[in-house]
Amino acid sequence: MIARTAFTLLCSISSVAAFSPTQHGTTITINTKKTYQQFDGMGFCEAFQRGTQIYGADGLSSANTERVLDLLLSNTTGAGMTILRNGIGSSLTNPYDLMKSIETVTPASPNATPNYDWQGTTKPGFGLDNGQLQLTKDAIARGVRTIYSDAWSAPGFMKNNSNDSNGGYLCGVSGIECSSGDWRQAYADYLLQYFKYYEAEGVAIDYVGFLNEPDLNVTYASMLSSGQQAADFLEVFSPTLEASGLKTKIACCDGSGWEEERSRLEGIQQAGAESTLGIVTAHGYSSPLSTPFSTSKPVWQTEWADLDGPQTYAWYYNGSTGEGLTWANHIQQAFAVSNVSAFLSWIGAGNTTSNSALVLLDGDEVNVSKRLWAYAQWGRTVSPGAVRVDAHVRSSANVTTTAFQNKDGSVAVQVINNSGREQQVTISGLQTHRWSSDLVKSYLTNNDHDFDLTAQHQWSRGSNIQSHIPPLSMITFTTGS
Ligand SMILES: *C1O[C@H](CO)[C@@H](O)[C@H](O)[C@H]1NC(C)=O
Ligand SMILES: *[C@@H]1O[C@H](CO)[C@@H](O)[C@H](O)[C@H]1NC(C)=O
Ligand SMILES: *[C@@H]1O[C@H](CO)[C@@H](O)[C@H](O)[C@H]1NC(C)=O
Ligand SMILES: *[C@@H]1O[C@H](CO)[C@@H](O)[C@H](O)[C@H]1NC(C)=O
Ligand SMILES: *[C@@H]1O[C@H](CO)[C@@H](O)[C@H](O)[C@H]1NC(C)=O
Ligand SMILES: *[C@@H]1O[C@H](CO)[C@@H](O)[C@H](O)[C@H]1NC(C)=O
Ligand SMILES: *[C@@H]1O[C@H](CO)[C@@H](O)[C@H](O)[C@H]1NC(C)=O
Ligand SMILES: *[C@@H]1O[C@H](CO)[C@@H](O)[C@H](O)[C@H]1NC(C)=O
Ligand SMILES: *[C@@H]1O[C@H](CO)[C@@H](O)[C@H](O)[C@H]1NC(C)=O
Ligand SMILES: *[C@@H]1O[C@H](CO)[C@@H](O)[C@H](O)[C@H]1NC(C)=O
Numbered sequence: 001m002i003a004r005t006a007f008t009l010l011c012s013i014s015s016v017a018a019f020s021p022t023q024h025g026t027t028i029t030i031n032t033k034k035t036y037q038q039f040d041g042m043g044f045c046e047a048f049q050r051g052t053q054i055y056g057a058d059g060l061s062s063a064n065t066e067r068v069l070d071l072l073l074s075n076t077t078g079a080g081m082t083i084l085r086n087g088i089g090s091s092l093t094n095p096y097d098l099m100k101s102i103e104t105v106t107p108a109s110p111n112a113t114p115n116y117d118w119q120g121t122t123k124p125g126f127g128l129d130n131g132q133l134q135l136t137k138d139a140i141a142r143g144v145r146t147i148y149s150d151a152w153s154a155p156g157f158m159k160n161n162s163n164d165s166n167g168g169y170l171c172g173v174s175g176i177e178c179s180s181g182d183w184r185q186a187y188a189d190y191l192l193q194y195f196k197y198y199e200a201e202g203v204a205i206d207y208v209g210f211l212n213e214p215d216l217n218v219t220y221a222s223m224l225s226s227g228q229q230a231a232d233f234l235e236v237f238s239p240t241l242e243a244s245g246l247k248t249k250i251a252c253c254d255g256s257g258w259e260e261e262r263s264r265l266e267g268i269q270q271a272g273a274e275s276t277l278g279i280v281t282a283h284g285y286s287s288p289l290s291t292p293f294s295t296s297k298p299v300w301q302t303e304w305a306d307l308d309g310p311q312t313y314a315w316y317y318n319g320s321t322g323e324g325l326t327w328a329n330h331i332q333q334a335f336a337v338s339n340v341s342a343f344l345s346w347i348g349a350g351n352t353t354s355n356s357a358l359v360l361l362d363g364d365e366v367n368v369s370k371r372l373w374a375y376a377q378w379g380r381t382v383s384p385g386a387v388r389v390d391a392h393v394r395s396s397a398n399v400t401t402t403a404f405q406n407k408d409g410s411v412a413v414q415v416i417n418n419s420g421r422e423q424q425v426t427i428s429g430l431q432t433h434r435w436s437s438d439l440v441k442s443y444l445t446n447n448d449h450d451f452d453l454t455a456q457h458q459w460s461r462g463s464n465i466q467s468h469i470p471p472l473s474m475i476t477f478t479t480g481s
Contacts, residue, residue, distance in 0.1 A: 026395040030413060030429035032405050034390035039404055040298060040341040041146055042331075042379040043083025044072060044348030044358065048097040048220075052123060052131040057096075058351045059363040068366060071359050072348045073142040079358070079372050080379030084139045085302060085344055086132045088151035088194055088208075089121060090164035090221045099130045099152075099221065101164070102197070103190055106157040110171075110181045114190065118197045129197075136203055145384055148302070148344075149198075150209035150254060151191065152221035158183035158190075159223060167217025173229035184233050188240040195248055205248050207278055209302075210237065213256040214264065215286070225253065227267015234268070238276035249278025254302055257286030258338070265293055279341075284330070292339035301334050305346035305356035312355050315370035315447045316472040322355040324370030324445065328416055328474050331374060335388060335402050345375065373445040374474070378404075380443070380451060381412035381476045399423055399469070410480030417469040427465040430479055438479055440465055446473035 046054065053060065054068050071078045089099030105115040123131045136147060153164040160178050161168030169175075172182030187210070195205045210233060214225035225233075230253050241248060252268065255261030261282035268274050280297050282289075284304030293299055306312070312322030319326065334340045349359035349366075358372040382404040391403035391413060398419040405411050411430055417423045440459040443451050459465070459479065469475050 026393060026397065026399040026423050026425045028399075028401050028413065028415065028425060028427045029392045029394075030403050030411065030427060031390040031392070032411065032429075032431070035405075036388040036390070037335075037339050037341050038298060039335075039378075039382050039384065039386040039388060040300065041082035041384045042079065042375050043081050043085055043146070043148070043302075043342060043344035045085040045087070045303065045344065045346060046132065046135055046348055046350070047085070047087025047150075048099060049094070049123065049130055050097070050347050050350040050357075051135040052096075052126045053351050053361050054135065054349055055126055055131065057126070058361060060361055060366070061364045064364055064366050068349045068359055068361070069138055069142060071366075071368060071372060073139060073144060075143060075380055079376040080143075081348070081375065082144055082379070082384055083146045083148060083342055083344060084136060084144050085148045085150060086129070086136060088149050088191070089130055090151060090153040090155050092156075094121070094123060094130055101155050102194055103155055107186070110183045110186045114186065114193075116190075116193050128201075133198070133201060133203075136198075137201075140203065146206045147203065148207040148209065148251060149194065149205045150212055150251070150302070152212040153223040154183070154187045154210075155190070158187050164221045164223075165219055167222050167224045169224050169229065170233060173225065173232040176229070184236040185240070187233065188237040191237070192240060192244055192246070195246055199246070204246075207251045208241075208248050209251040209254055209281060211253045213260075213283065214253050215260040216256050225264070227253075227264040227269075228271050230264060231268045231271030231273035234273045234276045238273075250276060251279045251281045251300070251302075252277055254281045254283060255286075256283050258282050258284065258289045259287040262293055265295060269295075289330075289334050289338040289340070291337075298341040299339060300342040300344065301338075301340045302342075302344045303346050304330070304344075307346075307354050307356055309355040311353070311360060313367060313369050315373070315445065322369070322371070324374045325416070325418070325472060325474070327371045328374035328377060328445070329400070329418065331378060332400055332402050332414060332416060335378075336400070343375075343378070345371075368450075370445070370447075370450070373451045376451040377414050377443070377445060377474055377476045378412075381414070381478050382406065386412075395423075397421065397423055399425065406480075408480070410478060413477045414474065415469060415477070416474045417471065420471045422471055423469045425467050425469055427467075427477060430465065431462050438481065441478050442467060443476045443478070444470070444473060445475075446470055449473075
């Protein structure tokens with residue numbers, strides 16, 4: 001539905017604002033010449049067998065499997081996610097919701113020939129790698145460009161607590177001497193073998209993580225590590241990966257919060273191992289995203305969700321932790337303040353009584369949280385390879401913005417109005433279009449809209465965009481053909 005009322009355009013009269021800034025007006029000035037970090041994508045995870053629920057483990061019909069995949073991945077009807085994060089299994093068995101390892105038999109020593117078993121990771125009815133291989137293929141077919149495979153732990157026999165759960169450390173890193181020896185090379189070889197199995201299925205893994213939340217000791221797969229200890233493994237892993245000829249790059253360390261990751265990154269830097277990393281990865285749980293890390297590597301927020309709240313589908317109700325607007329603000333601040341290049345949800349779709357999924361499944365019921373449409377505001381309008389550009393806000397109210405320029409020259413400007421009144425917004429500085437017949441479109445999400453196209457107009461380059469943003473709403477404006 002195109003509702004023309006919410007949108008007017010100041011063609012060619014250029015920067016003459018049709019209202020006084022004192023009337024709840026907001027002016028956003030875009031400067032595409034001033035650029036910041038690259039955008040790599042929006043993403044999600046279906047590890048711990050959550051993916052099997054997309055394929056019907058809890059009663060979802062095949063028609064709804066398609067619908068759920070579209071909701072997460074489609075760039076015309078869904079959130080347009082382009083990054084999938086998979087879990088590399090470390091468990092001995094795979095009842096729900098464990099992830100079985102490709103190496104469950106303990107070798108006699110770190111140098112003994114390993115007994116890898118890819119077929120052993122079959123989840124009956126859902127295929128290899130505990131169901132994740134099929135999801136990976138389907139995701140790629142629907143536009144996912146980047147696969148990030150992350151190990152929550154090494155197999156138990158490589159660790160000083162002899163278990164893939166309950167924390168413990170990799171044998172052979174600083175301070176961890178095990179009677180069984182140094183297992184760093186064996187762990188590197190094991191991760192490599194996992195990628196080779198995917199390669200044989202025609203799937204290239206772009207990034208590999210060898211830790212997940214290495215600051216937490218928990219009763220599921222987990223492995224502790226300091227920055228120095230991560231560097232001790234990188235010293236072995238990086239040359240192993242390089243020698244393999246695979247293009248997979250290393251991610252580290254998926255700290256459970258921003259500061260937990262910052263301290264590990266600093267440890268890696270002090271140990272001189274930063275150059276071995278492809279990306280720096282952090283979660284948002286234990287400490288919130290804040291000032292950027294001091295690194296030239298792209299930084300990704302790779303896991304975050306509301307784990308504690310009751311199931312929340314609303315965009316805005318009272319500003320609580322699971323609402324769509326709350327997450328729109330988290331995502332926007334991550335790009336604008338914390339310099340991330342990608343933002344990943346914990347669970348995409350799943351049957352959960354917590355509030356962590358963007359799409360909640362129950363039997364054949366599919367309930368979409370407004371959080372999904374917060375992800376769509378970037379996933380649908382910014383393509384991997386875009387760069388964030390300067391967007392300066394002058395506002396009498398609570399309006400925040402990010403702007404990105406896509407490789408084709410088009411620009412997407414995400415504007416959140418956190419205030420309880422409608423905002424009049426003027427966007428200036430959009431100059432860089434090469435099309436003779438540009439369009440400007442606006443996509444609205446709030447309690448009544450799900451990334452709905454609310455206006456579409458001819459637009460001439462250099463002219464201002466003027467619009468109204470309803471209270472407690474988000475609009476992304478896009479230019480392009
Ligand atoms: C828009 O509203 C949200 C939710 O109330 C708030 O968090 C945000 O800071 C507001 N932004 C602006 C620019 O008013
Ligand atoms: C949308 O997805 C399709 C299918 O993957 C892809 O070919 C196309 O380039 C995408 N469009 C944008 C704007 O990202
Ligand atoms: C593993 O090493 C850590 C750090 O030295 C130590 O605290 C822990 O007790 C060790 N675990 C076992 C089971 O020995
Ligand atoms: C590993 O720890 C888990 C969780 O505490 C426990 O259930 C399991 O029996 C342990 N496995 C082994 C091989 O000790
Ligand atoms: C991790 O937690 C387990 C269970 O509470 C405990 O036995 C173990 O000592 C802890 N390990 C470390 C290294 O803290
Ligand atoms: C933001 O990240 C990029 C790498 O993606 C880096 O080159 C740049 O220096 C960072 N900027 C800030 C302010 O940290
Ligand atoms: C918001 O409303 C929910 C549902 O009624 C309630 O559980 C929660 O405590 C409220 N949160 C705040 C911050 O008021
Ligand atoms: C999904 O929504 C329906 C209808 O509102 C509700 O009855 C059901 O409990 C919801 N399911 C979940 C998993 O929240
Ligand atoms: C979803 O999970 C709940 C809680 O674990 C469970 O009771 C329910 O049966 C599950 N739904 C389906 C359809 O499996
Ligand atoms: C903007 O919105 C946020 C969240 O609702 C609020 O905390 C903040 O006070 C608001 N700021 C202004 C200037 O209204």
